[in-house]
Amino acid sequence: MPVLVIAEHDNNTLKVSTHPVISAASQLDADIHVLIAGSNAAAAAEEAGKVSGVVKVLHADDAIYAQGLAENLGALIVQIAKDYTHILAPASFFGKNIMPRVAALLDVQQISDITAIESSDTFVRPIYAGNAFATIQSTDSPKVLTVRPTSFDAAAAEGGSASIDQIDSAAETGLASFVGQELTKSERPELAIADIVISGGRGFGSAENFNKLMEPLADRLGAAIGASRAAVDAGYVPNDYQVGQTGKIVAPKLYIAIGISGAIQHLAGMKDSKVIVAINKDEEAPIFSIADYGLVGDLFEIIPELEKALAS
Amino acid sequence: MKILVPVKRVIDAYVTVRVKADESGVETSNVKMSMNPFCEIAIEEAVRLKEAGNAEEIIAVSAGSMQCQETLRTALAMGADRAILIQTEESDLQPLAIAKLLKAITDKENPGLVLMGKQAIDGDHNQTGQMLAALLNWAQGTFASKLDLESDSITVTREIDGGLETLKLKMPAVITTDLRLNEPRYASLPNIMKAKKKPLDVTTPEELGVDITPRYKTIKVSEPPKRQAGTMVESVQDLIEKLHNEAKVI
Numbered sequence: 001m002p003v004l005v006i007a008e009h010d011n012n013t014l015k016v017s018t019h020p021v022i023s024a025a026s027q028l029d030a031d032i033h034v035l036i037a038g039s040n041a042a043a044a045a046e047e048a049g050k051v052s053g054v055v056k057v058l059h060a061d062d063a064i065y066a067q068g069l070a071e072n073l074g075a076l077i078v079q080i081a082k083d084y085t086h087i088l089a090p091a092s093f094f095g096k097n098i099m100p101r102v103a104a105l106l107d108v109q110q111i112s113d114i115t116a117i118e119s120s121d122t123f124v125r126p127i128y129a130g131n132a133f134a135t136i137q138s139t140d141s142p143k144v145l146t147v148r149p150t151s152f153d154a155a156a157a158e159g160g161s162a163s164i165d166q167i168d169s170a171a172e173t174g175l176a177s178f179v180g181q182e183l184t185k186s187e188r189p190e191l192a193i194a195d196i197v198i199s200g201g202r203g204f205g206s207a208e209n210f211n212k213l214m215e216p217l218a219d220r221l222g223a224a225i226g227a228s229r230a231a232v233d234a235g236y237v238p239n240d241y242q243v244g245q246t247g248k249i250v251a252p253k254l255y256i257a258i259g260i261s262g263a264i265q266h267l268a269g270m271k272d273s274k275v276i277v278a279i280n281k282d283e284e285a286p287i288f289s290i291a292d293y294g295l296v297g298d299l300f301e302i303i304p305e306l307e308k309a310l311a312s
Numbered sequence: 313m314k315i316l317v318p319v320k321r322v323i324d325a326y327v328t329v330r331v332k333a334d335e336s337g338v339e340t341s342n343v344k345m346s347m348n349p350f351c352e353i354a355i356e357e358a359v360r361l362k363e364a365g366n367a368e369e370i371i372a373v374s375a376g377s378m379q380c381q382e383t384l385r386t387a388l389a390m391g392a393d394r395a396i397l398i399q400t401e402e403s404d405l406q407p408l409a410i411a412k413l414l415k416a417i418t419d420k421e422n423p424g425l426v427l428m429g430k431q432a433i434d435g436d437h438n439q440t441g442q443m444l445a446a447l448l449n450w451a452q453g454t455f456a457s458k459l460d461l462e463s464d465s466i467t468v469t470r471e472i473d474g475g476l477e478t479l480k481l482k483m484p485a486v487i488t489t490d491l492r493l494n495e496p497r498y499a500s501l502p503n504i505m506k507a508k509k510k511p512l513d514v515t516t517p518e519e520l521g522v523d524i525t526p527r528y529k530t531i532k533v534s535e536p537p538k539r540q541a542g543t544m545v546e547s548v549q550d551l552i553e554k555l556h557n558e559a560k561v562i
Contacts, residue, residue, distance in 0.1 A: 109527035
């Protein structure tokens, strides 16, 4: 039997969280089908069909799927679930919202946020903010999984030539309706996939300082900007900048933590980064214990100096 | 309207968790336990709704060992009116089983709203609220950072990947809390004393007719790969030189 990947998309294009899930699915040695549930989402379906390893795209096009409401999308996935051994989605806010609903309706225990697949029923996942890793064996069928995108290489965007099947919608549940959204606009790379992330903490003291110092440095490095929970709670930046146990999990090539002390909840979101740089005025800050390069000093002096030095 | 608030007893957020040498789990003996931080936010929100005249009664519920009574007493001290412990010695209570237990309680109590944490900081599953909503066939408002209650609906602002999203949910509904919904209060000493006299009922999974058999088996729990501390650099120039020539990332 094939496996099903629930694609995250914005009706036009696939979100980058989808490709690592397809790559994880390819470790299960079965045909991979991808569900595109959306509204006027033919472009996303076509894109999914080209991803390496995908043999079939199931395309449900209906206004009720335009914003990915869990109630309606859950009902649709349950309707097609019986044909699959595994159902996978990214462990992004999208997948986290929908998949447990699907699992409960199928009477199976979801396995969340897997970081490795050992066999078709055995998976590794972080617990306690990544301070431990559990290897667990599921007895349920089908297996409902969310996949940590940074733990798997992205499947190639080209190379597949899947068929695209139109499928029927499930009934509108009438439980929830979409009112609106406020998305953070940015010309910079997306935090979840950027090669370089610079993150700031409470050390900045104000939103004005945060933006004034971080933006030129981010532009200079072509980096995405992240933040600690403390900086988000203090209102320096919007919530979607938060890196950590309950925010975003990132694993860039270079992570520069500035004015972040390094609470375990923050480390849980970034310690898989390839190279970590810590800049903090407190030489005892825990962040230095996991950093490849540490620099003790005042961020208000170091950041402009760094930006200037990079320019030359 | 009644509000049901499930709460969980977990290893305190500030304790450094250690994996047992035999890889059977993490060390829990002689470790400080507290209410899961997201559950505190849920209790706080329920109390605020009651203070604003939008709810008559707050019921806190927890599933687990006798010791969970402490967590329920904390909920009562924060402002819950009464508590229910679903007592079991099953040490591996998984989210689907908890959702089924909560459904059984919800069926009995008929709350207009279930308010609960989005995730417990021990298992990090982030499932139970969504599962409960599914089993009840209710709407779900996950990762909530703002709530507006109307007569037969609730408007929820949710934290999503790119920012915020607002949904209107039919009531009754399940809401799961994110960090920025509110800042939980500390229980005052008089309220801690009063909480000792508030009703706390005890039931069991058997009485509720719920099968809590685990659906997965934990084979081992291991330490994460350790990151070694690297080198301290003396200057910005030194840092750039290292990133350029040694790490080759810029």
